[in-house]
Amino acid sequence: MPTMQVNFRLFIYLSVTSFLLSGCIGGSKLGNANKAYLIGEYDRAATQFKKAYRKADNNYTKGEISYYLGECYRKTNKPRKATMQYARAVRYNYEMADAGLYLGDCYLASQKYEDAIEAYEEYLQKVPRDKRAQNGLAACKLAMKDTIETRYNIEKLKKVNNTRYSDFSPGYASTSYDQIYFSSMRTEKKKRKKSRITGQGGTNIFMAKMDAKGEWTDPEPLDETINTEFDEGSATMSGDGKEMYFTRCRYDNEQPRSAEMYMVSRSGGKWGEPVQLEIGGDSLLVAHPAISHDGETLYFVSDMPGGYGGKDIWKTTKGGEGGWGQPVNMGSVINTAGDEVFPSVRLDGSLYFSSNAHIGYGGLDIYRAVFDEEKEDWEVYNLGRPLNSEGDDFGIAFKGMEEAGLLSSSRGSSKGIDNIYAFSLPKLEFSMKGLVYNEKTDEPLADAYLRLIGTDGTNIKLNIRNDGSFGAKLAPQTEYVFMVASKGYFNHKHKLSTVGLGNNKEFNIEVGMLPMEDAIVFRNIRFSKDQFDLNTNSKQELNRLAAIMNLNKEMVLDIVAHASGEGSESEAIVLSQKRAESVMSYLMSKGIPTERLSAKGVGSSEPVTVSKRQAKKLDFLKEGDVLYASFIKRLRGNANKEAAHNLNRRIEFKIKK
Structure with a gap:
């Protein structure tokens, strides 16, 4: 899985390596690999490391190179390739203990759960208290049991994902939900050079609109005041649609650079000049902005001091004269020793984010955080399948309070390509059907009627068909009582309820009517x-x-x-x-x-x-x-x-x- 030194998708694993590969690994090819790796050019570094590996003359060096090859593949979201390299590093007893942790992560992302369990258990023998590995074991068990299955429908947004490059982090531009902004690594339009980080294009922000037929138009890049020679992405819109917040990663051939956040205003349908947000200091990494609906709170991702390890989610609130206050970490319930990234905020204030360290299905999973007033802390929930998968799932955007929207995912891609998916939760459907019969003879009873009364105000009379059958639609979150009556029979009363039901259900009811006779x-x-x-x-x-x-x-x-x-x-x-x-x-x-x-x-x-x-x-x-x-x-x-x-x-x- 990736890092975003220069590229937004890859920001999640940004870290400045403070040492070169050690010892006896000289030669120009390895020197070039070292330099490319240190400045975050992982695709280029992988090519150089492979050449250096072929010339390595001892197992320790092979193990070391294999580890960094694994890092290059992991950080560019190629878990299957990374798995081979981490396994080789472990086999050569390379001293970096986290090779075993990452090996487990990559097995998990490749759906090889038994292998992942073995790798995590071996790693925990060396580092017994590592919460990441403990959660990795729990994630394997979750994925194998698949206990959090939901009713959401999800499908790829084909009109938007119309290239072979990554598209991700979608967001709606207005409350009409007919215009979206998203990040893309596509190269065809401007024939941009491929990124040395990912092997794809650099990241720019694109826009697509929905036409009169309800189809998305071909995506177009934003103008050059926003999209520059650097990487721009992870855009989020203010509630009134007049401001956009996004991340920019400037590139330096000699050293890694931190990600920065910008805000740009729109007037008369045109975007102005982006302004950098002064949050945290010049040298600190800040990215993935998410603005609250009222525009007063900005959530973002950073590895600034005071966090819990990896990348954390922070927030800041507006101060005087349009500035932003001191950043506040979102706390240990949301943040972990791993990476929490791509936050988004819903109209009701609930926070969504992705994490590779909470218990999930492998890679990044999407989680919902709701503040519990009684506990005075957050409650975090995995969104379950199919919104989450064995790949990376992130960058979710909802249509207001509808259970529908967009997200990005690398599911099904061996090359780590991200695509945008539309999701929706079908309305719950409830109904009842049944048969009225003579309790003594078992014969259908047609000469009867049924009165159905519900807490939603329902009060209807249903006639029983000639074959004794009946049926009716029911509403969600409603309690019902119905009575069946027929001349010469004792009345029958029955209760049923759709309150609390999370799945479609058809109630099948047999009503045996007691005749007013004996035996x-x-x-x-x-x-x-x-x-x-x-x-x-x-x-x-x-x-x-x-x-x-x-x-x-x-x-x-x-x-x-x-x-x-x-x-x-x-x-x-x-x-x-x-x-x-x-x-x-x-x-x-x-x-x-x-x-x-x-x-x-x-x-x-x-x-x-x-x-x-x-x-x-x-x-x-x-x-x-x-x-x-x-x-x-x-x-x-x-x-x-x-x-x-x-x-x-x-x-x-x-x-x-």
């Missing part, structure tokens, strides 16, 4: 052999019955329990009585008064006569079979015998009133 058998109230305890399914059915009784206050039930002929009749009567009393006790616990219930066990004296539905479900039985003990004994197979006994072990509800 109703609920399907799922069954008992195991010699048992009278209620299982989970039985309790769910009794909950349904209790709801019906509470809705129909005049209902009085006789609870009749049956056993199957598996023992003496006296034992069967005692067992069935205990079953009836279990059911009665449970209904009473649900608020049904004692005077509306009675319990009786009849043993095995009333075996089941097989119904059409039962015969269809159990093909070894015929409609009309009577399940006497002698009949069951003649059935083939213990499983068939047990299924027949289970039909006999039942509860019947006889409606007295």
